[in-house]
Amino acid sequence: MTGELIYEVKNVSKRYGSVVALDGASLKLHAGEVIGLVGDNGAGKSTLVKVLSGAHKPDGGQIFLDGVERSWESPRDALESGVETLYQDSGLAPHLTVSENVFLGREKYKKGILGWFGFLAKKTMEAEAQEDLEKVGIAFPSANRPVSQLSGGQRQAVAIGRAVSWARKVIILDEPTNHLGARQAGEVLQIIRAAKAKGLGVIFISHTLPHVLEVTDRIVVLRLGRIVKDSPTKDYNNDTLLGTITGTIQTIKVEGD
Amino acid sequence: MKRTLRSLAVLGTVAALALTASGCAQGEKQLTIAFVMGAESDPFFQAMKVGATEEAAAQNVKLVWQGDPSHYDVATQVPIVDSVISTKPDGLVLIPTDPAGLQASSDKAVEAGIVVANVDTHTEDTSKAVIFITGDNGDGGAKAADAIANAIGYTDGETYQVVVGLTSATATTNVGRLDGFKAQVAASYPGIEIVDVAYSQSNPQTAASNVSNWLTKFPNLKGIFAIDGTNASGAAAALQAKNLVGKIALVGYDAYPANVELIKAGVFTALIAQDPAEEARQAIRAIVAKIRNNEDPASHDVVIPNVTLDANTSAADLTKYTYVAN
Amino acid sequence: MTDSKLTSQGAPSGFNWKPLVTNQSTILVAVILLLAGVFSAGSYGSFWDVSVFNNILTDWGLIVLLAVGQTFVVISGGIDLSVGSTVSLSGVVAGVVMVNWMHLDLNVKNEAAIGPLLIALLVCIATGVAVGLLNAFLVNVVGIVPFIATLATLGGGAGLAIIWSGGMPLQGPNFYGLVNPIKIGEISLSPISFAVLVVAVVVTIAGLFLAKARFGLYTYAIGSNSFAAKAAGINVKRHLTWVYVVSGALSGIAGMYAYTRLGSGSPSSGAGLELQAIAAVVIGGTSLMGGSGKMLGTILGAFLLYEVQSGLLMVGMDPNWKQVIVAIMIAGAVGIQGFSFGQRRK
Numbered sequence A: 001m002t003g004e005l006i007y008e009v010k011n012v013s014k015r016y017g018s019v020v021a022l023d024g025a026s027l028k029l030h031a032g033e034v035i036g037l038v039g040d041n042g043a044g045k046s047t048l049v050k051v052l053s054g055a056h057k058p059d060g061g062q063i064f065l066d067g068v069e070r071s072w073e074s075p076r077d078a079l080e081s082g083v084e085t086l087y088q089d090s091g092l093a094p095h096l097t098v099s100e101n102v103f104l105g106r107e108k109y110k111k112g113i114l115g116w117f118g119f120l121a122k123k124t125m126e127a128e129a130q131e132d133l134e135k136v137g138i139a140f141p142s143a144n145r146p147v148s149q150l151s152g153g154q155r156q157a158v159a160i161g162r163a164v165s166w167a168r169k170v171i172i173l174d175e176p177t178n179h180l181g182a183r184q185a186g187e188v189l190q191i192i193r194a195a196k197a198k199g200l201g202v203i204f205i206s207h208t209l210p211h212v213l214e215v216t217d218r219i220v221v222l223r224l225g226r227i228v229k230d231s232p233t234k235d236y237n238n239d240t241l242l243g244t245i246t247g248t249i250q251t252i253k254v255e256g257d
Numbered sequence B: 001m002k003r004t005l006r007s008l009a010v011l012g013t014v015a016a017l018a019l020t021a022s023g024c025a026q027g028e029k030q031l032t033i034a035f036v037m038g039a040e041s042d043p044f045f046q047a048m049k050v051g052a053t054e055e056a057a058a059q060n061v062k063l064v065w066q067g068d069p070s071h072y073d074v075a076t077q078v079p080i081v082d083s084v085i086s087t088k089p090d091g092l093v094l095i096p097t098d099p100a101g102l103q104a105s106s107d108k109a110v111e112a113g114i115v116v117a118n119v120d121t122h123t124e125d126t127s128k129a130v131i132f133i134t135g136d137n138g139d140g141g142a143k144a145a146d147a148i149a150n151a152i153g154y155t156d157g158e159t160y161q162v163v164v165g166l167t168s169a170t171a172t173t174n175v176g177r178l179d180g181f182k183a184q185v186a187a188s189y190p191g192i193e194i195v196d197v198a199y200s201q202s203n204p205q206t207a208a209s210n211v212s213n214w215l216t217k218f219p220n221l222k223g224i225f226a227i228d229g230t231n232a233s234g235a236a237a238a239l240q241a242k243n244l245v246g247k248i249a250l251v252g253y254d255a256y257p258a259n260v261e262l263i264k265a266g267v268f269t270a271l272i273a274q275d276p277a278e279e280a281r282q283a284i285r286a287i288v289a290k291i292r293n294n295e296d297p298a299s300h301d302v303v304i305p306n307v308t309l310d311a312n313t314s315a316a317d318l319t320k321y322t323y324v325a326n
Numbered sequence C: 001m002t003d004s005k006l007t008s009q010g011a012p013s014g015f016n017w018k019p020l021v022t023n024q025s026t027i028l029v030a031v032i033l034l035l036a037g038v039f040s041a042g043s044y045g046s047f048w049d050v051s052v053f054n055n056i057l058t059d060w061g062l063i064v065l066l067a068v069g070q071t072f073v074v075i076s077g078g079i080d081l082s083v084g085s086t087v088s089l090s091g092v093v094a095g096v097v098m099v100n101w102m103h104l105d106l107n108v109k110n111e112a113a114i115g116p117l118l119i120a121l122l123v124c125i126a127t128g129v130a131v132g133l134l135n136a137f138l139v140n141v142v143g144i145v146p147f148i149a150t151l152a153t154l155g156g157g158a159g160l161a162i163i164w165s166g167g168m169p170l171q172g173p174n175f176y177g178l179v180n181p182i183k184i185g186e187i188s189l190s191p192i193s194f195a196v197l198v199v200a201v202v203v204t205i206a207g208l209f210l211a212k213a214r215f216g217l218y219t220y221a222i223g224s225n226s227f228a229a230k231a232a233g234i235n236v237k238r239h240l241t242w243v244y245v246v247s248g249a250l251s252g253i254a255g256m257y258a259y260t261r262l263g264s265g266s267p268s269s270g271a272g273l274e275l276q277a278i279a280a281v282v283i284g285g286t287s288l289m290g291g292s293g294k295m296l297g298t299i300l301g302a303f304l305l306y307e308v309q310s311g312l313l314m315v316g317m318d319p320n321w322k323q324v325i326v327a328i329m330i331a332g333a334v335g336i337q338g339f340s341f342g343q344r345r346k
Helices: A045-053 A075-080 A098-103 A122-135 A152-166 A182-197 A209-215 A238-246 B002-022 B043-058 B074-086 B103-111 B137-151 B172-188 B204-217 B229-241 B257-264 B276-293 B315-321 C004-008 C023-042 C050-075 C083-101 C110-142 C146-165 C194-212 C214-224 C226-231 C236-262 C273-283 C295-315 C321-345
Strands: A005-016 A019-030 A034-039 A060-065 A068-070 A083-086 A170-174 A201-205 A218-223 A226-232 B031-039 B061-068 B091-094 B115-119 B131-135 B160-166 B192-199 B221-226 B249-253 B270-273 B301-304 B307-310 C181-184 C187-193
Touching: A005 A045, A019 A045, A019 A060, A019 A201, A019 A226, A034 A045, A034 A209, A034 A238, A045 A075, A045 A083, A045 A170, A045 A201, A075 A083, A083 A152, A098 A122, A098 A152, A098 C214, A122 A152, A152 A170, A152 A182, A182 A201, A182 A209, A201 A209, A209 A238, A218 A238, B031 B043, B031 B074, B031 B276, B043 B061, B043 B276, B061 B074, B061 B276, B074 B091, B074 B103, B091 B103, B091 B276, B103 B115, B115 B276, B131 B137, B131 B276, B137 B172, B137 B192, B137 B221, B137 B249, B137 B270, B137 B307, B160 B172, B160 B204, B160 B229, B172 B192, B192 B204, B204 B221, B204 B229, B204 C050, B204 C236, B204 C295, B221 B229, B229 B249, B229 B257, B229 C236, B257 B270, B257 B307, B276 B301, B307 B315, C023 C295, C023 C321, C050 C083, C050 C181, C050 C187, C050 C194, C050 C214, C050 C236, C050 C273, C050 C295, C083 C110, C083 C146, C083 C236, C083 C273, C110 C146, C110 C236, C187 C194, C194 C214, C194 C236, C194 C295, C214 C226, C214 C236, C226 C236, C273 C295, C273 C321, C295 C321
Parallel strands: A034 A201, A034 A218, A083 A170, A170 A201, B031 B061, B031 B091, B091 B115, B115 B131, B131 B301, B160 B192, B160 B221, B221 B249, B249 B270
Antiparallel strands: A005 A019, A005 A060, A060 A068, A218 A226, B270 B307, C181 C187
């Protein structure tokens, strides 16, 4: 079911001033695998996401992609290497259209001299955006509408569709089902399954534990900046997962600690 | 070379005056005089600064020159004056941008024991200021009316359309000149009709734009009175651009070097010039005399007459009245 | 949208003008025509004189350069208050170069002045670029908010303009024909001058880059959500640097325009123009919150400002009404933005 090891962080830590946000976290992600990353507020999830996506540089530890050690200088660095991230609530530019958002940072240009000056092939991008979104199971009336005119669920679908259609190796989804209704959340989980089937490694961060239990292969629990449990999803149920997150269930320290 | 000689001559005169005024300037404690003017970007104040700097050096005075860089505005001037007062200078030369707006600050300075002089414009109540020195704006306006009438070959019974370009509706210099202009027109040139006025808000572009629009609106326009240097620059540009040099009488104010050049080129029929450097010198002299010898000036209100510069003015006079930059 | 072949062939029929036009622009055109009617009635028809349009366009040519640069800055989520003093500064620098360094005076006229004026234009653009780089440095590297950073360069530029000019206009070579209607023989063909024509070309190119090219897309993206832009791999700081440099360069060209208009580099030629430029941008429908706005709106907004100025003078109304009318237009423009945004959200 799962393939080769593609993305790995070893013993990464990050502090902001005197606050230790992340303390020696290690994580392995395989192709075609969905990992759930859970933890209470302030447990270090966002920091770990930022390290994984290249937004923040860790103070210590190593990052490997396809077995090669990497050091992300910027999100662009990670993107170009095939690591795509969907940030919580802020992944889209509301004033831009759906297709502009889908292609932002990877625009297609007109042919000839105009393209040389950066003139955009808008129609081509609109058509392709529509196509790409349909491929991952999102249908839209029109890709040239501003994102601000879409509903919350539609926006989230665009953001995920964008990430899935561009990801080549890894896709990191930070709270993708937040603020969504049950039906829309179900669609998002369907997209995650599609990404898995495509052979991508997926890291799924969520507070909604039933979603995590439903779609992941493995669940990693963070508490106070440390990884306290990393086990196959079948080892958890809703209660034990909640207990592990809040600390009411004692955890055996995971390997390497 | 000429300028050096002139400066030397000025310095000599100043030194002699200083000796007679204060007995002996040497050995006196150095005084600090703050000079708060209207807008640094106005050449009028640049010329004033030259006079103030010369006089301060001659009188053993430390000159603190202050003012907004480009806005002739009561709102920006009040905080400048108030902060200057808090540094407790011995004297304050103030060019109030608004007669009412600066009264409180001026009173505060007097209460703090600072000797205040008003130059160019004045606060509503000048009685507490040691001296008020100004160019005669009313007389300057009248001279402008004479110059325009002369240039258009005024004859009784004919009517002539004339416009006036102003900077703002409230600046006392503008008001004084306009009043003088109107009074002279009413008294001597009833055929001259002032058909419009407009404001440039201290920007020569706006002045040029106003004149361009007038040229369209009044095809029979005979004369333009540009009431200060900014308006003069703008009006001169508009006439040159529209190829109307010599066809419309243009009388300007303030002897900017660039505008003096344009008298020779025939763009300006005449320029009315003030002597801002002399105003500054007299103000500093009056403050120093009051502090060192408790001497009041011979007269509280001093009016320095304006002069008309035109094609007949001698080169020496043109040089004398042209505003000198720092 | 369905036929992508059309665009790949680059056929002109596939060129999409729609993003250039918004409701705001339609409203502005209506207001411009309405005011033209009012001014025409008030001035017994003389408002329709071709030379009135020449006057309006001459004023427009200066402010629209500043407003176009400002549009990029405002859409990116910033503001550039330094544009007015950059006009003064670059105009003064042009004067210093021609008068003090090249030792030319006002007797270098007409065609003979073209060479020196071209050199001065380059110097003006360089001055504007330098101011833009300084703004970008203060915003990106020092981390000062744009309002304060450009307020500082506004003051600094105004001060340098006074110091370098000695506070006096520097009168040098000029070709006033550049700001007069283009003539063929003795017949004036239009209210358009060569200088206005050049500005129109510059403004059109800038408008196309905003609406059609990556430069514009990134400007909108950063103003809309700079975090998303960064996450999409856009180098936000580098792009903002370009935005401030463009605004500075356009202000430099405006400085040369002011020089050509006045025949001198005046340290007060840009006084207060930053507020005019921002007014044109806001009236044109660009949101000061960033992320949205159209160049056509800015172009019309700038025209409207000077239509009002010229119109009031032609009608003979107190020119101080201009400020009142501009204030009403700004309030109206912002009100329309809020209204149409509210409609959309329903």
